[in-house]
């Protein structure tokens with residue numbers, strides 16, 4: 030049995046097929062982790078959803094911002110954006126099944142010394158606490174009030190975490206950290222506007238995984254989302270978005286030994302941007 034963690038797919042099925050071939054993945058024996066954002070911008074979001082869903086117990090995927098966007102567009106909560114490539118999913122005969130499956134994916138996965146989340150964690154959250162907070166969001170997303178929850182999901186506030194936060198503000202802060210975070214201010218507040226490269230950010234902004242005294246540093250955090258950062262293999266972070274959808278590479282990391290595989294994604298390029 031081998032376990033491989035794979036970076037953001039964003040609709041790039043063909044590179045994924047080459048990557049699973051390259052690592053020698055055997056679904057009867059091995060497992061795949063996906064860091065989320067299975068869909069959008071790339072050419073085959075429908076194929077990616079069907080592929081990962083078909084793996085059943087052999088795959089774990091956590092929700093990313095584009096996955097949540099798809100759920101919102103499908104419900105008419107969000108408008109489709111010009112660069113979205115979600116139409117084939119929305120028109121598919123198995124659309125309802127795929128979307129229900131997606132809505133029931135976790136926001137965070139913890140196993141042994143590893144924890145996986147799409148974007149990041151706030152510095153004051155130990156891994157076990159973050160997993161509980163993810164559970165609060167999963168309960169809302171899987172419960173009878175899920176449409177109302179999604180309809181009030183978007184917004185950049187509150188930027189500061191407080192254990193006393195309640196209701197939708199609390200859930201929004203958890204979702205924003207786990208699906209959108211790249212940098213924090215020194216005081217731990219989220220700066221969700223920044224999307225660039227590390228070092229480009231103003232001096233008082235710090236990559237979430239470099240925040241001093243980060244309580245989740247007990248585990249290796251497997252994540253994606255930050256394509257401008259690219260592949261980052263640190264002592265306790267494995268950031269796997271190596272920009273496949275932007276024509277760069279799709280990456281797999283075998284856990285726990287961190288052996289890496291890459292496949293080129295020239296044919297998947299959605300053009301410049303982030």
Ligand SMILES: [Mn+2]
Pocket residue numbers: 066093094095147208253254255
């Ligand atoms: Mn993302």
